[in-house]
Amino acid sequence: MMKVPLSRPWFDDEEPRAVAEVVRSGWLISGPVVAEFERRFGLRLGGVEAVAVNSGSSALLVALAALGVGPGDEVLVPDMTFVSTATAAMFLGARPVFVDINLDNYCLDPKDAARKITPRAKVIIPVHYAGHAADMDEIMELARRHGLRVLEDAAESHLARYRGGAYTGTIGDIGIFSFTPSKPMTTGEGGMIVTRDPDLVARCRLLREFGDTGKFRWDMLGFNFRMPEVMGAIGLAQLEKLDRAVALRRAVAARYTEALKDEEAVVLPTLRTPEDGNFQLYTIRLRLERLVGDRDALIEALGRRGVSARLYYPSLHRQRVFARDGHRTDDSTLPNAVEFGRTALSLPIFPTLSAEEQDYVIGVLRDALRACGR
Numbered sequence: 001m002m003k004v005p006l007s008r009p010w011f012d013d014e015e016p017r018a019v020a021e022v023v024r025s026g027w028l029i030s031g032p033v034v035a036e037f038e039r040r041f042g043l044r045l046g047g048v049e050a051v052a053v054n055s056g057s058s059a060l061l062v063a064l065a066a067l068g069v070g071p072g073d074e075v076l077v078p079d080m081t082f083v084s085t086a087t088a089a090m091f092l093g094a095r096p097v098f099v100d101i102n103l104d105n106y107c108l109d110p111k112d113a114a115r116k117i118t119p120r121a122k123v124i125i126p127v128h129y130a131g132h133a134a135d136m137d138e139i140m141e142l143a144r145r146h147g148l149r150v151l152e153d154a155a156e157s158h159l160a161r162y163r164g165g166a167y168t169g170t171i172g173d174i175g176i177f178s179f180t181p182s183k184p185m186t187t188g189e190g191g192m193i194v195t196r197d198p199d200l201v202a203r204c205r206l207l208r209e210f211g212d213t214g215k216f217r218w219d220m221l222g223f224n225f226r227m228p229e230v231m232g233a234i235g236l237a238q239l240e241k242l243d244r245a246v247a248l249r250r251a252v253a254a255r256y257t258e259a260l261k262d263e264e265a266v267v268l269p270t271l272r273t274p275e276d277g278n279f280q281l282y283t284i285r286l287r288l289e290r291l292v293g294d295r296d297a298l299i300e301a302l303g304r305r306g307v308s309a310r311l312y313y314p315s316l317h318r319q320r321v322f323a324r325d326g327h328r329t330d331d332s333t334l335p336n337a338v339e340f341g342r343t344a345l346s347l348p349i350f351p352t353l354s355a356e357e358q359d360y361v362i363g364v365l366r367d368a369l370r371a372c373g374r
């Protein structure tokens with residue numbers, strides 16, 4: 001039986017060589033390798049400043065703190081995203097406000113955001129889900145009208161370009177990326193903050209490193225969120241092949257779409273323009289109620305034949321961690337996020353997924369779609 005994971009990092013000889021070089025050098029933090037990684041990452045995104053940190057979640061926390069978010073503020077986030085998009089605000093004493101998603105790109109719905117803005121709202125966080133660009137024109141316009149700052153959660157959307165133009169992450173006031181192993185490039189753990197605003201860059205650098213404004217002069221509250229040099233070395237190697245990695249992901253996605261386009265049991269992902277997405281995930285939705293009611297069994301059936309599949313992500317407002325902020329299990333203003341949480345399923349996708357492996361996944365999925373829920 002073939003075993004196909006959901007994701008698999010793409011390493012070759014360069015990553016271990018670069019790691020060994022750092023280890024041999026003995027310079028493990030705050031060194032030239034991470035500085036070079038920041039420089040090249042910023043250049044690749046069209047000339048923005050980049051600040052490397054130890055995770056995407058740390059990047060969210062630092063970016064929100066740099067924007068001045070604090071107690072009493074509200075931060076608008078899509079109801080369907082990874083948990084730390086919302087919990088980052090809570091660490092700063094602010095309250096996440098959950099916004100519904102669109103069912104065509106699975107990203108924050110600007111119309112619902114408009115309904116949920118109060119005088120306490122300070123920041124809006126569009127998430128480019130699965131590496132698909134959110135509706136940035138509408139979101140930027142909304143933010144301008146209400147005086148909100150825009151933090152783009154581009155954790156998944158490396159090199160995705162909004163309507164073929166600017167790179168996601170570089171459109172709002174500030175953007176963040178994640179480099180966990182399922183992302184289009186990885187450093188194991190790791191994250192990057194990008195912005196064109198020099199004040200924000202300076203604040204992020206201080207917040208990342210103890211708020212140290214001189215040699216052991218601590219003028220402000222800061223974290224220790226530095227990216228180690230070893231991770232920077234892996235990041236540089238991964239950045240070199242990021243364009244190829246994204247092209248390969250797009251090819252895998254096109255192959256799924258071609259094979260499944262006549263499959264009536266599922267809804268396939270769509271893009272506004274081909275450049276809008278990098279296919280960090282390939283997320284389908286189950287169309288038939290018999291399958292929706294039996295999604296766990298479907299996932300198990302795939303797993304039994306070696307194919308990993310999973311829901312990325314459940315609706316956040318139902319999670320207990322948010323109960324303390326007064327969020328209840330009231331679904332009524334979040335119908336699309338709830339529908340997504342009920343019906344979605346992500347299939348294996350990564351640059352080195354072979355045609356043979358993909359054909360196997362497609363065959364196993366077809367069998368399970370026919371067999372489950374009967």
Ligand SMILES: Cc1ncc(COP(=O)(O)O)c(C=O)c1O
Binds near residue numbers: 153180
């Ligand atoms: C949309 C989104 N936001 C934030 C994160 C957090 O990034 P990290 O896992 O690097 O902390 C992730 C990834 O895990 C993500 O997918």
